[in-house]
Amino acid sequence: MATKIFLTGATGYIGGETLYQLVEAHPEYELTLLVRNEERGKPVAAAYPKARLVYGSLDSADVIEREAAAADIVIHTADSSDDQPSARAIAKGLAAGHSAERPGYWIHLCGTGILTWYDLAHSRFGEAPLAEQAYDDIGSISEILSLPRDAPHRDVDEIVLGASAAGYPAVRTLIFCPPTIYGRGRGPVNQRSVQVPRIVEYALQRGFAPVQGAGLSEWDNVHIRDVGAFFVRAVAAALDPATRDDPEVFGPRAYFFLENGDRHKWSDVARWVADEAARRGLLPEPAVKTVDDVPSLGTNSRGVASRARKYFGWEPRGPSLKDEIPDAVTVEAERLGKV
Template sequence: MAPKIFLTGATGYIGGDALYSLVKAHPDYEYTLLVRNEERGKPVAAAYPNARLVYGSLDDVDVIEKEAAAADIVIHTADSADNIPSAKAIAKGLAAGHTAEKPGYWIHLCGTGILTWYDAAHERYGQAPIPEQKYHDIDDVERIVSLPDTAIHRDVDKVVLGANDSPAVRTLIVGPPTIYGRGRGPTNQRSIQVPGIVDFTLKNGFAPIQAPGLTEWDNVHIHDLGDFFVLAVDAALDPAKSRNPEIFGPRAYFFLENGTHRWSDVSKWVAAEAAKQGLIPEPIAKEIDIPRLGTNSKSVAARAGKYLGWAAKSPSLKETIPDVVASEAKKLGKT
């Protein structure tokens, strides 16, 4: 029988690209997709006529439990990092529908926003990262799975990690950093962070920098993230990998990255490109109070390469800036 996959977030940026990547790699698998309602599901059904759609919100725990129990693999991307009811429902459903001999696998999307906790707690916005803020996803895994409860996403992470207490459940958490590039899903193909800077720049005539402009994040292209989901699913179906606690289990925390950027540099790139495209008068970036650009997220992605053979192949963040600027300008009716 074909493997059964239950995926949330098919209409989203990440979930849409994950679904695209999976169907391209494995068109014969059985896909069940949670969407909010029939209207939201129309473009998904049109793009994937062989998929089965089920309707409900992330608070419809009975629906989620039932589908998790029936699936071989659950891929959770819809507000997955912050929604407690859906996480608890997946954990409960997987435990009820599987056994130690035939466990259910949970591929859970978090994000490296969880690593910004130190700057947020100490209000050190705009400052350069300190050495303790770098987290290696193999060497520092014990630090990662025991971050402070005050860290963003930590409450949901604890639900996911705790699901491994059942011998019938095995989890993998993937934490991408800044995600960039045009997605390939049926609905939302736009990321958040870089387009947000472009949107601000085009509306205000300058790009924003949180003073003193020294904060750093890592980044990964959406297509490389899509590739990771395929590798993770393949691992769940491979007995040599699915039983490896470094791939599925309470230590299975995967970061992904294709490069590092300072947010101040991104803003300067955006300002330069917006001026080049004639969208603002001059390539100006100004220091303002904008805390969302003021924290550090520093991850070292070693686990995906070592255990799954993942490698980033897509263009760099800087190379995609012209396309983002042009897309946001069109969205705002400036071209």
């Protein structure tokens, strides 16, 4: 019997890449995709005619509960880190449709924005990371599980963790936390990331690339194709007897970070963008200026992806963030009609 997967976010950047790689690697999977409406679903249906589309928003609890109950694996990527109603619906559906003899697996997309809590709480923007702001997803799991309740995404993570704690072994969860994601996706609708394109857009519209505060804040990063590869491995782990019953892979401690070891300062990214835009004649000069209106570029997010490497053998293969800057500038220049 084919593995049944319920995926939200097929029209999104991460969900679209995940869908692409799942179909490429395992065309035998039986995919059900949640999309907002038929019009939104047309490009998805055209690209993936074998997939089954169901229509509804993240507030469509009846649809989400029904499909989660029927699926072997739920992959939640549609505004998953911050939408409580959809998380509650998935938890309810998995609990209703599964048992210890037939567990339901939930692969939930969060993000390492959760690690920015200290900078946000203390309005500490643009400063270098403190030593205690580095989190290893195995070695620091106790600290990760006890982050403040007002940390970004923490409210939804608690719903996921609660489903695992209350429903285990019938409901088994994995929380996936990527950092800055870059590169062009291969999904049917949105192929554009968020953080780097915003810097490029800012530069092309205002004539300079922004640096928040002192410009010393740091984030990890990972290419979108390495993110998609992680999801493929996570699904395989849910089907593998060697990992599917391991609570370190699917359970209350199963937080998976991702990073390629090539941490960046946001000030460096701004300089790379300014240099490339000036080289193309899109800026009169490679100007970078200190600002105070992009606090998201002033936080620190540092995580070590020990768990993915240990349990999945995952290793990043994508090009570096710096190498992808020329394409990011191209995409934004075309989108803004600058070329």
